[in-house]
Amino acid sequence: MQLLPEQIAKALVTESFHSRRMVVTIFVIVNLVLLVAGLLWPKSYTASTSILVDERTIIQPLMQGAAVATDALDRSKNAREIIFGRKIMDTVLEYGGWLNANPSVEERELLIETIKKQTSITPVGKNILKIEYKDFDPERAFRVTEKMAELFMQESITAKAAESRAAFAFIEQQTQEYQDKLTNTEKELKELRSSNLDAAVTEGQLTSKLNDIRSRIETTTQELREAEVREGSLERQVSGEAESTTDMFRETQYQTRIGELESKLDTLRLSYLDTHPDIIQVKQQIQALTDNLKAERTRREQATRSGKANESVVNNPVYQQLRREQSQNQSQIDALAARLAELQRQLQAEVGRGKRIHSDDARLAELTRDYQINRDIYQDLLRRRENARVSMNMDRERQGLTFKIQEPASLPLAPTGFRFWHFIAVGLVLGVLLPLGFLAARLQFDPRVRVGSEIAAAHKVPIVAVVPHLWSPAELKSLRTELVFLSIVVLGTVGMTATASVLRLMKVL
Amino acid sequence: MSKIEKALNRAREGGLQVVPRAEAPQAPTGTSVVTYRSAHPETISRMAQSESRMLAPSDLEQRGIIRAQQGEDPAVQVFRELRTKIVQQSQGQNAIVLVTSVTRGCGGSFVSRNLAAAFAFDVGKTALLIDCHLANPSVHELLRNASVPGLADYLENPAIDIEKIIQPLGIARYRLITAGKRHEAPEELLTSAKLRQLMEAVRRRYVERFVILDGPPMSKIADTRVLADLADYVLVVARYGQSTSTQIANCVSAIGDKKLLGIVFNEEPRIPRIR
Numbered sequence: 001m002q003l004l005p006e007q008i009a010k011a012l013v014t015e016s017f018h019s020r021r022m023v024v025t026i027f028v029i030v031n032l033v034l035l036v037a038g039l040l041w042p043k044s045y046t047a048s049t050s051i052l053v054d055e056r057t058i059i060q061p062l063m064q065g066a067a068v069a070t071d072a073l074d075r076s077k078n079a080r081e082i083i084f085g086r087k088i089m090d091t092v093l094e095y096g097g098w099l100n101a102n103p104s105v106e107e108r109e110l111l112i113e114t115i116k117k118q119t120s121i122t123p124v125g126k127n128i129l130k131i132e133y134k135d136f137d138p139e140r141a142f143r144v145t146e147k148m149a150e151l152f153m154q155e156s157i158t159a160k161a162a163e164s165r166a167a168f169a170f171i172e173q174q175t176q177e178y179q180d181k182l183t184n185t186e187k188e189l190k191e192l193r194s195s196n197l198d199a200a201v202t203e204g205q206l207t208s209k210l211n212d213i214r215s216r217i218e219t220t221t222q223e224l225r226e227a228e229v230r231e232g233s234l235e236r237q238v239s240g241e242a243e244s245t246t247d248m249f250r251e252t253q254y255q256t257r258i259g260e261l262e263s264k265l266d267t268l269r270l271s272y273l274d275t276h277p278d279i280i281q282v283k284q285q286i287q288a289l290t291d292n293l294k295a296e297r298t299r300r301e302q303a304t305r306s307g308k309a310n311e312s313v314v315n316n317p318v319y320q321q322l323r324r325e326q327s328q329n330q331s332q333i334d335a336l337a338a339r340l341a342e343l344q345r346q347l348q349a350e351v352g353r354g355k356r357i358h359s360d361d362a363r364l365a366e367l368t369r370d371y372q373i374n375r376d377i378y379q380d381l382l383r384r385r386e387n388a389r390v391s392m393n394m395d396r397e398r399q400g401l402t403f404k405i406q407e408p409a410s411l412p413l414a415p416t417g418f419r420f421w422h423f424i425a426v427g428l429v430l431g432v433l434l435p436l437g438f439l440a441a442r443l444q445f446d447p448r449v450r451v452g453s454e455i456a457a458a459h460k461v462p463i464v465a466v467v468p469h470l471w472s473p474a475e476l477k478s479l480r481t482e483l484v485f486l487s488i489v490v491l492g493t494v495g496m497t498a499t500a501s502v503l504r505l506m507k508v509l
Numbered sequence: 510m511s512k513i514e515k516a517l518n519r520a521r522e523g524g525l526q527v528v529p530r531a532e533a534p535q536a537p538t539g540t541s542v543v544t545y546r547s548a549h550p551e552t553i554s555r556m557a558q559s560e561s562r563m564l565a566p567s568d569l570e571q572r573g574i575i576r577a578q579q580g581e582d583p584a585v586q587v588f589r590e591l592r593t594k595i596v597q598q599s600q601g602q603n604a605i606v607l608v609t610s611v612t613r614g615c616g617g618s619f620v621s622r623n624l625a626a627a628f629a630f631d632v633g634k635t636a637l638l639i640d641c642h643l644a645n646p647s648v649h650e651l652l653r654n655a656s657v658p659g660l661a662d663y664l665e666n667p668a669i670d671i672e673k674i675i676q677p678l679g680i681a682r683y684r685l686i687t688a689g690k691r692h693e694a695p696e697e698l699l700t701s702a703k704l705r706q707l708m709e710a711v712r713r714r715y716v717e718r719f720v721i722l723d724g725p726p727m728s729k730i731a732d733t734r735v736l737a738d739l740a741d742y743v744l745v746v747a748r749y750g751q752s753t754s755t756q757i758a759n760c761v762s763a764i765g766d767k768k769l770l771g772i773v774f775n776e777e778p779r780i781p782r783i784r
Contacts, residue, residue, distance in 0.1 A: 018778035452774040464771030468779035470584040
């Protein structure tokens with residue numbers, strides 16, 4: 001059951017009375033322990049100094065974006081690393097007089113660990129570092145703090161200068177490397193360009209040239225085909241002309257003559273018999289003409305088959321004209337064929353050159369890319385090198401990082417940390433709260449019932465009576481004695497504490 | 510302390526004999542009771558005649574028994590209130606009240622002897638305390654002569670009469686029956702019919718008599734059940750800082766709601782006034 005606050009308060013009062021001996025015992029023990037602890041607790045003195053770390057000098061705006069300032073958040077961490085470094089710690093050990101006792105290596109380590117624990121380095125605001133050192137000796141606390149600040153400033157400046165130098169050296173080396181790379185790339189580019197002078201032709205130019213050659217090839221081919229067609233035509237015309245000119249003319253004459261004689265024969269037959277000599281003569285003439293016609297035909301066919309023009313044909317002026325044209329045409333065909341072959345050769349050459357140009361282009365692009373990248377990096381490095389040089393010079397001139405003691409360390413007069421009064425006060429408070437806390441915990445967690453209403457609520461059974469303890473006179477008498485004793489014990493403890501406090505105030509203890 | 514009690518105390522200190530007025534009989538609850546009452550019209554005045562030497566206040570304090578004169582003591586007031594509750598509960602009739610403890614050491618005997626004393630405060634009532642805790646009796650310690658016959662002797666020996674075992678303590682209207690001699694198996698005696706007869710007899714003998722049974726703790730559950738059966742009401746005594754909630758729950762469920770009057774939470778620490 002959850003007890004109400006007033007029930008807890010009432011129960012705590014009765015429980016405190018019930019367990020009065022335990023309460024008083026705890027009170028006395030706690031007070032005595034803390035009194036002894038307070039007396040034995042060594043006084044500690046804290047000396048502190050504040051250092052203003054200023055990186056924003058007049059030069060910084062001029063160097064904006066060039067010199068990089070340290071992050072303020074890391075400053076205390078850096079300071080801790082520097083101060084707790086072996087170098088400063090060894091100096092501090094010597095300066096603080098710890099080495100007078102000739103400590104062994106292990107003891108020195110322990111001493112350094114102790115000094116580290118007693119030193120606190122905290123950032124105050126953005127640019128101020130506070131160094132605090134706690135010691136049992138106020139004089140030593142003051143001197144060690146002062147020395148720490150001094151060593152820290154020295155070390156920081158030296159470290160920063162060294163850092164700048166190292167950075168400059170690194171960038172310098174990188175710059176040199178990139179310069180070499182750039183030179184090599186430039187050399188390669190030059191070689192490539194000189195070995196392929198025609199590599200200057202662009203792809204567009206090449207394409208247009210190829211197109212031009214192709215169109216010329218087409219034109220030449222077309223002309224050639226036309227010339228060939230004309231050749232065929234002339235051939236036919238030459239042979240046709242041979243037939244039609246003389247032979248055909250002669251045959252026609254024979255056929256006309258035969259026709260005339262046949263009509264004359266028909267006329268004679270009207271008047272005469274076939275035996276008439278005129279008729280016989282006419283018949284003979286017709287026969288002779290028919291034979292001539294046949295012979296002419298045979299001869300013409302033979303001439304056609306052999307291809308040889310006979311003399312009469314050759315002498316024909318039309319034939320001669322045709323033969324002249326045919327000859328001209330033939331020479332044109334020859335010229336066109338030669339041109340076509342030349343154009344084909346040119347086309348092949350151009351295609352080959354195109355292929356070569358492509359491969360060279362790829363190599364060129366690669367080299368150009370390398371060149372550009374190297375050049376960019378090189379230029380960037382050059383800029384950085386100059387920045388690093390300025391930073392290095394700034395550090396050399398102590399312009400980059402300045403330290404100023406904002407608040408110098410002073411000799412601590414009052415002790416800090418847990419003091420005698422704290423122990424006394426804590427003893428008194430804890431002496432009361434500890435037994436009460438114990439009783440409250442017992443009230444909450446002990447299953448044994450201590451509040452009557454708890455039973456009624458838990459089991460739905462009425463509490464018919466809550467019988468308080470019946471004090472007999474003898475018990476009351478012994479209680480009285482006990483209470484007097486306990487009061488004396490409590491008062492004695494408080495008195496002892498008060499006496500110790502007064503003696504402490506009088507600096508007797 | 511009521512005005513009547515104060516007046517009675519003053520009268521007693523002045524050597525006066527107080528005879529309460531006989532009350533008109535209540536509405537009959539049973540024929541036998543009425544018959545018995547009319548046959549044995551014993552009164553408190555007669556009982557007063559048989560009172561032995563009274564115990565001094567120091568004797569009572571030594572025995573842990575409250576006195577009517579300690580009217581301002583919270584413990585005395587609590588027992589008075591408890592007595593009133595029982596009287597109200599019994600509606601004017603006398604009653605047998607069993608007082609048992611959750612565990613041994615809860616103060617069941619202390620509560621029972623003081624509850625009997627609270628009944629005896631009232632001049633109109635008498636109290637009889639019977640020690641039923643045969644295994645570990647304590648009531649005999651109240652007597653100067655502890656070797657008187659008690660409950661076990663009566664139950665065992667038919668020759669012993671009731672009058673022989675009822676002992677005056679030295680407080681007005683307060684009688685008691687000790688546990689008697691130690692018995693090898695006291696549990697068996699409690700189941701005898703003679704105990705039931707005894708209860709009926711003591712209830713009837715004085716109509717104003719309230720019988721308080723100082724029972725064994727609930728760890729002897731069989732004995733407690735027998736006694737609870739004989740009693741009209743049962744009080745369970747739990748002790749501050751000793752009895753756990755679980756133990757109390759077990760007792761409550763073992764006894765049941767019918768006769769359980771409630772829990773007496775004993776020995777709550779009290780800061781006394783010290784002069």
